[in-house]
Amino acid sequence: MRLRGNLLLMTAAFIWGTTFVAQQVGMDSLGPFSYAAARYFLGFLALLIIWYGYRRQRVEAKRAGTYFTGWRAGVGAGCIMFVASSLQQVAMQYTTAGKTAFITCLYIIFVPIFSVLLKKTLRIENWLGAILALTGLYFLCMKEDMALAYGDMLVLISSFFWTAHIMFIGRFASCVDAIEMSTMQIFICFAGSAIVALGVEEFTWAGACAEAFPIFYAGVMSGGIAFTLQIIGQKYAEPAHAAIIMSLESVFGAFSSWILLGEVMQPIELFGCILMILGMVVTQLGGFLPGSRAT
Numbered sequence: 001m002r003l004r005g006n007l008l009l010m011t012a013a014f015i016w017g018t019t020f021v022a023q024q025v026g027m028d029s030l031g032p033f034s035y036a037a038a039r040y041f042l043g044f045l046a047l048l049i050i051w052y053g054y055r056r057q058r059v060e061a062k063r064a065g066t067y068f069t070g071w072r073a074g075v076g077a078g079c080i081m082f083v084a085s086s087l088q089q090v091a092m093q094y095t096t097a098g099k100t101a102f103i104t105c106l107y108i109i110f111v112p113i114f115s116v117l118l119k120k121t122l123r124i125e126n127w128l129g130a131i132l133a134l135t136g137l138y139f140l141c142m143k144e145d146m147a148l149a150y151g152d153m154l155v156l157i158s159s160f161f162w163t164a165h166i167m168f169i170g171r172f173a174s175c176v177d178a179i180e181m182s183t184m185q186i187f188i189c190f191a192g193s194a195i196v197a198l199g200v201e202e203f204t205w206a207g208a209c210a211e212a213f214p215i216f217y218a219g220v221m222s223g224g225i226a227f228t229l230q231i232i233g234q235k236y237a238e239p240a241h242a243a244i245i246m247s248l249e250s251v252f253g254a255f256s257s258w259i260l261l262g263e264v265m266q267p268i269e270l271f272g273c274i275l276m277i278l279g280m281v282v283t284q285l286g287g288f289l290p291g292s293r294a295t
Contacts, residue, residue, distance in 0.1 A: 005236030008229045009245040015226040017252020019218050020097040021260045023089060026214035031201035032089040033193045038208055038215045040190035043223025047183040050228065054179055061177075070176035074184025077168050081185050082192040084161035087154050094151025098263050101253025102140060102273055103155040108247040108280045109133045110163040118167075129283025136275030139268050166246075169231055178231040186223050247280045 026035045061067035092100055112126045141152040148156070172181065197203060208215065234242050254273065257263040265273065 002236055005233045005242070006245055008233035009237055009242055010248070012226040012229040012233065013246050013249040014252050015221050015229075016246075016249040017101060017254075018256045019222040019226075020092075020101045020253040021256050022214040022218040022222075023100075024092055024097045024257070024261065026211045026218065027089075027093060029207035029210040030203070031197065032093060033086070033197035034201050034203045034207070035211065035215065036085065036089050036193035037190055037197050037203075038211075039219035040186055040193055040223050042216060042219030043186045043227075044183065044190050046220045046224030047179065047186055047228065050224070051179050051183050058177065068176045070172075070178060070181030071184050073168075073172040073176045074181040075188060077165060077172075077181060078185035078188025079192075080161055080165045080168055082189045084158045084165055085189060086193065086196070087158035087161065091151045091154035091158065095149060095155065096263050097257035097261060098254040098265060099140060099152060099269075100155050101257070102250045102276055103137065103152060104159050104162060105247045105250035105276070105280060106133060106137070106156070106159040107163040107166055108243045109283050110160060111166055111243060112283060114163055114167065126283050129279040129281075131279070132282060133276050133279030136272040136277075136279060139272030139275065141272070166243075170234060173231045173234045178235070179228060182224075182228040182231050186227065189223070244281065250280075251277070 023035070026039070030038070058067055088100065088104060109126075109130050112123075113130060137156075141148055230246070237245070250273075254263075254265075
């Protein structure tokens, strides 16, 4: 079952990584919230189909007394995800898909640090990983005037909300209906994006048709399928393994943006990416090595 969970999370990470390209391209003809509303609407429809397909399993779970609705938990997950994804989508107007992928994955550093709020103990590898990752962030994003670029700053803020989203999912994924939870969270993201888009952007059907494939890929594959794989995968995978695997979206994102968008990082930026990857791995060593010292 752990192997199954790891494979599901790996697939989700690949989809998320390649979705950064779709998010970048999708704003060629649409505003960030119009694009988000369109992608999440398709994701919601895809999840409704999946939800209907699992109706027999829910009936059996109800008979066995093991069914617990995921709609209410999905509202909380959706609100957090809406803020995280909105910040990320807006940020991509000002930064590259590759940088966005790496900065977003700082959640792997923040999750153990924020776990202190749940009275969990930080280990020495958590501190070392954080230092490596933040040093890498400096080389990846800092400009000559020692300021963090606007787009990179928005992505950094979004990573805090992705951290909260992962912790929220980890809290409820194993005790509620995962498909209902995923369906509701995507609906919340669609509704929130649509409301903002109607207020501040001009939506055109011509623009939506021009970005049909990026909308489809980000909506159905990422918004519908990948987030469901995350919820199901986190049921079976060890937390440390799950965090490492999901953080691979940064590598998939950078590689796909290089192949599909022609984005090229400077040597100093690549060095920053390497440090961030090392930090992501080191911070999870406690999940693999017994007897790690706590600080």
